[in-house]
Amino acid sequence: MAITSPVMYVICVLLNLPLFTFHPATNRFAWGWEAARSGEGPAMYWYGWVATVLIVGLIVGIVATMLPASVTRKIPLALVWLLPMLAIPIMAYTLMPFWTHP
């Protein structure tokens, strides 16, 4: 889970793949990605990204426990900390409009 989830999270954010969209002003949920509606305030995608990542991460994690030890031993343990570390600068890059806004 710790290896696949950071990758999945980056993909979800870059490709905008939330499981659902939440509209906080009206407390309304919609499946998948939905744009903010006129007069209904902003739309929130973060909850949907987190839900996507947790579900996919959980499924992959359960599958990984069924793999034989000869396979799991070949997965470098360093990926557990390397992938979240690499994901942070990518996430910071996606926020470029905030850093460069005049």
Add this chain to the structure above:
Amino acid sequence: MLISVNTFWTILLIIHGLLAVALLGALTHQAVAVLMPVRQAAAAGFVTRFRAVPAAGYATAVCVLWILTFLMGAWIYTKYRIYVRIPIEQAGYWKTQGFFDLKEHVATLGLVTLPAYWYFWKNAHNPDYDIARKVVTVLIATMCWFLFLVGHVLNNVRGFGS
């Protein structure tokens, strides 16, 4: 109603902050303990005692605190999005808002690292995991400090009760 809506959300924010303080303390103790382990107990000063905690005993508490802090943050985020973020953008604090968005990403990346972190600490006697355990612990401690400081600064942007 017993308390006003503003008071309700302020209480939730304070609980979120207190959970974060507890998490920060536990993770800092643990990270210092793995980075600078105390080899022998001797007449010790404050710093040595700070390093000498039984680090493995913190793992479950750290996971529980991270999840609780995350859930509280996710709950108050619904109000933040409307009543805090919009005024921040209107005031032109773009970098501040950027750091908040980065905070939500870092908090999630920390959350998904917890199962491995917990596993490494539950197998603390296995030398195969020594390096990974040390790096993951320092990584999520660093994440926690970042999250805490960004949250603290954001809380100060508009001032208490505004």
